[in-house]
Amino acid sequence: MVGHVFYSEAMPSDDTFLHRAVAVLTAFRADDDGLGAAELARRSGLPRSTAHRIALDLVDAGLLERQGTRVRLGLKLFEIGQRVPRQRVLRDAAVPYMSDLREATRQTVHLAVLEGAEVVYVEILGASDAPRMPSQVGGRLPANATGVGKAILAFSPPEVVQAVLDAGLVKVGERTVVAPGLFTRELAKIREEGVAYDREESGNGILCAASPVLGPDGEAIGALSVSGWSNRMRLAAVAPAVHTAALTLSRTLARR
Amino acid sequence: MVGHVFYSEAMPSDDTFLHRAVAVLTAFRADDDGLGAAELARRSGLPRSTAHRIALDLVDAGLLERQGTRVRLGLKLFEIGQRVPRQRVLRDAAVPYMSDLREATRQTVHLAVLEGAEVVYVEILGASDAPRMPSQVGGRLPANATGVGKAILAFSPPEVVQAVLDAGLVKVGERTVVAPGLFTRELAKIREEGVAYDREESGNGILCAASPVLGPDGEAIGALSVSGWSNRMRLAAVAPAVHTAALTLSRTLARR
DNA sequence: CGCGGCCGTCCCGCGTGGTGGGACACGTCT
DNA sequence: AGACGTGTCCCACCACGCGGGACGGCCGCG
Numbered sequence: 001m002v003g004h005v006f007y008s009e010a011m012p013s014d015d016t017f018l019h020r021a022v023a024v025l026t027a028f029r030a031d032d033d034g035l036g037a038a039e040l041a042r043r044s045g046l047p048r049s050t051a052h053r054i055a056l057d058l059v060d061a062g063l064l065e066r067q068g069t070r071v072r073l074g075l076k077l078f079e080i081g082q083r084v085p086r087q088r089v090l091r092d093a094a095v096p097y098m099s100d101l102r103e104a105t106r107q108t109v110h111l112a113v114l115e116g117a118e119v120v121y122v123e124i125l126g127a128s129d130a131p132r133m134p135s136q137v138g139g140r141l142p143a144n145a146t147g148v149g150k151a152i153l154a155f156s157p158p159e160v161v162q163a164v165l166d167a168g169l170v171k172v173g174e175r176t177v178v179a180p181g182l183f184t185r186e187l188a189k190i191r192e193e194g195v196a197y198d199r200e201e202s203g204n205g206i207l208c209a210a211s212p213v214l215g216p217d218g219e220a221i222g223a224l225s226v227s228g229w230s231n232r233m234r235l236a237a238v239a240p241a242v243h244t245a246a247l248t249l250s251r252t253l254a255r256r
Numbered sequence: 257m258v259g260h261v262f263y264s265e266a267m268p269s270d271d272t273f274l275h276r277a278v279a280v281l282t283a284f285r286a287d288d289d290g291l292g293a294a295e296l297a298r299r300s301g302l303p304r305s306t307a308h309r310i311a312l313d314l315v316d317a318g319l320l321e322r323q324g325t326r327v328r329l330g331l332k333l334f335e336i337g338q339r340v341p342r343q344r345v346l347r348d349a350a351v352p353y354m355s356d357l358r359e360a361t362r363q364t365v366h367l368a369v370l371e372g373a374e375v376v377y378v379e380i381l382g383a384s385d386a387p388r389m390p391s392q393v394g395g396r397l398p399a400n401a402t403g404v405g406k407a408i409l410a411f412s413p414p415e416v417v418q419a420v421l422d423a424g425l426v427k428v429g430e431r432t433v434v435a436p437g438l439f440t441r442e443l444a445k446i447r448e449e450g451v452a453y454d455r456e457e458s459g460n461g462i463l464c465a466a467s468p469v470l471g472p473d474g475e476a477i478g479a480l481s482v483s484g485w486s487n488r489m490r491l492a493a494v495a496p497a498v499h500t501a502a503l504t505l506s507r508t509l510a511r512r
Numbered sequence: 513c514g515c516g517g518c519c520g521t522c523c524c525g526c527g528t529g530g531t532g533g534g535a536c537a538c539g540t541c542t
Numbered sequence: 543a544g545a546c547g548t549g550t551c552c553c554a555c556c557a558c559g560c561g562g563g564a565c566g567g568c569c570g571c572g
Contacts, residue, residue: 016529017273017559018317025336033341037520049561052521057559061274065342069520073340075371078378080281081337082394084329085289086321095382115331122334126351138338273530273559294548305532308550313530325549 020046024054025063025073030136034070081138086113087122090213090222093253097245098125098224105238107228110135110210112148113221114156117167119149122222131206131229134172142170144183147198147210148223154190155212155220161187176201194247195239198227205230209239211246216254224249276302280310281319281329286392290326337394342369343378346469346478349509353501354381354480361494363484366391366466368404369477370412373423375405378478387462387485390428398426400439403454403466404479410446411468411476417443432457450503451495454483461486465495467502472510480505 027043028035035043041051055071058064065074082088091111098109108130112119118140134141143149143164153161161184169178177183190196198208210225224246226238283299284291291299297307311327314320321330338344347367354365364386368375374396390397399405399420409417417440425434433439446452454464466481480502482494 016313016316018277018313018319021274021277022317022319022332026332028336028339030339030344033345038518047561048520049522049563050559053559053561056521057272057274060272061278063274063278072342073336075340075342075369075376076278076282077333078337078340078343079376079394079396080284080329081334081340082392083284083286084331084334084337086328086331087334088286089289113331120331120335136338138335140335292548293550303532304549305534305551306530309530309532312550 020044020050021054021058024051024058025077028073030139034067034072036070040071087120090253091123094213094222094224094249095123097249097252098123101125101224101226101241101245102127104241105226105228105233107226107233107238108133110148110208110223110225110227112146112152112223112225114143114149114152114160115140117143117164117170119143119146119152119223127228129229129232131203133206133227134203141202142172144169144178145172145176145198145202147196147202147208147225147227150187150190150198151196151210151212151223151225152220154187154196155214155218157219172202173200173204175199195243196223197235197239198225199235200230207233207235209235209242211239211243212250213246213253214250221253276300276306277310277314280307280314281333284329286395290323290328292326296327343376346509347379350469350478350480350505351379353505353508354379357381357480357482357497357501358383360497361482361484361489363482363489363494364389366404366464366481366483368402368408368479368481370399370405370408370416371396373399373420373426375399375402375408375479383484385485385488387459389462389483390459397458398428400425400434401428401432401454401458403452403458403464403481403483406443406446406454407452407466407468407479407481408476410443410452411470411474413475428458429456429460431455451499452479453491453495454481455491456486463489463491465491465498467495467499468506469502469509470506477509 023044024040027040037052037055040055041048044051055064059066062076063074064071094111098111102109102125106127108127109125110121111123112121121135121137121139124135124137143153165180169183171178194211196210200206206227207230208225208227210223212220213222215221224242226242279300280296283296293308293311296311297304300307311320315322318332319330320327350367354367358365358381362383364383365381366377367379368377377391377393377395380391380393399409421436425439427434450467452466456462462483463486464481464483466479468476469478471477480498482498
């Protein structure tokens with residue numbers, strides 16, 4: 001008899017067909033338009049031949065589109081992505097309030113959810129004179145380095161927070177908080193106030209006030225934030241607005 | 257010698273692994289949150305066992321999320337969907353102009369692209385007193401029954417238009433144009449004016465004026481539209497605004 | 513001009529992993 | 543209790559994915 005196979009602790013075994021296909025899909029960055037077979041193989045870590053064949057399979061399945069010899073993400077992926085419930089129900093309910101928030105504060109408004117140790121931006125309403133921010137719709141940023149991330153974590157179960165701490169607090173900017181003790185204490189304060197602040201922790205010259213969108217059980221399902229130039233925006237002025245909008249949104253969602 | 261295999265006209269052969277996986281992914285509708293294995297099998301037309309295993313594979317690949325015994329579309333699909341170039345470059349460039357268009361007309365503004373014989377909505381900015389419309393971001397509607405669809409088709413190669421005619425003009429509302437001759441004549445008029453109209457053809461009581469977003473080669477890559485209640489909006493008043501915005505957007509995109 | 517490097521594409525024998533009918537447990541309604 | 547729908551798992555069979563390698567085309571460089 002051969003020895004036991006060790007199913008020890010979620011061995012990735014990332015060599016199934018689907019994992020490879022997803023590796024090809026995620027090889028595309030936000031700003032590149034068409035990739036060749038070789039580039040695909042390089043980014044996905046797959047053999048040339050395999051990457052090429054999988055790309056053709058994905059084209060056949062309608063997930064990728066051919067443009068000459070290159071290949072790019074297909075519109076079907078956008079369609080499917082818009083049906084994802086985690087973002088759709090939240091976004092649809094939030095957009096009107098986000099719009100009001102932008103009009104009242106004249107600043108950029110963000111809506112994000114937590115995924116692992118990072119936040120994923122679901123919607124962004126930009127202000128006319130907004131600074132260049134690192135956030136993008138559908139993009140990720142470390143939760144500990146953003147206002148929305150801290151707002152969500154402050155109202156998340158301990159396991160979730162612990163997972164973020166275990167993953168390590170990522171340093172994004174000069175002032176990003178990376179000390180676990182300091183970070184945990186900040187979360188406690190956010191839990192009392194209902195508002196999280198980001199004072200140039202994710203980008204130079206950018207301030208941000210965020211507040212969690214709470215589900216019926218009191219746990220955060222996302223967060224709203226307002227951010228802008230540090231010399232043109234007073235946190236004390238926008239914080240109550242964000243807090244109010246988040247509370248109203250939470251109540252709206254609870255009403256089904 | 258065995259007989260020739262006929263590769264006649266794209267034999268679907270939709271029983272490859274990826275086709276099945278995509279069938280599972282597309283089994284999800286816009287408004288349902290979590291599906292069970294049996295429901296998945298029913299909608300995708302796959303055997304129970306197979307649908308269940310593929311769903312688990314998709315969960316393992318991170319494309320689907322488990323919630324108890326049910327399964328739903330995962331956030332990763334949203335992230336990937338936001339990177340699709342066909343919508344991203346167009347949307348990013350269009351949003352500011354769409355915002356101005358809404359402010360100037362106080363009506364709902366649409367941005368869509370063509371896919372086969374249907375339009376896919378890329379972005380929608382709703383007005384405060386907007387009627388309920390059949391359009392959804394990421395949703396599809398027959399191209400011949402919408403203002404944006406007609407605007408795009410009027411500036412598309414003949415093969416594309418022919419494909420739509422061959423597929424058959426779908427009747428959505430009472431007044432949808434389904435006669436091929438009449439439709440072709442309407443496209444010619446749109447080509448002259450630069451603006452397409454939808455007078456209650458896609459929904460009762462709803463008017464719409466649309467104009468194409470043109471690429472450097474003069475072909476439409478999408479369309480903008482303004483729509484609202486037939487008794488509160490004058491087409492003659494909004495048409496020039498839509499036309500202007502579309503021309504400006506086209507020029508912006510051409511400037512790289 | 514010849515060369516070498518990089519690219520897209522395809523072939524084909526090997527063997528792994530997908531296949532799906534069926535079995536089983538569980539919950540619910542009649 | 544019985545009938546039904548459901549989620550989950552098993553397992554022998556064999557199709558299909560695998561990837562090293564080959565081929566031709568394209569470029570830039572010496």
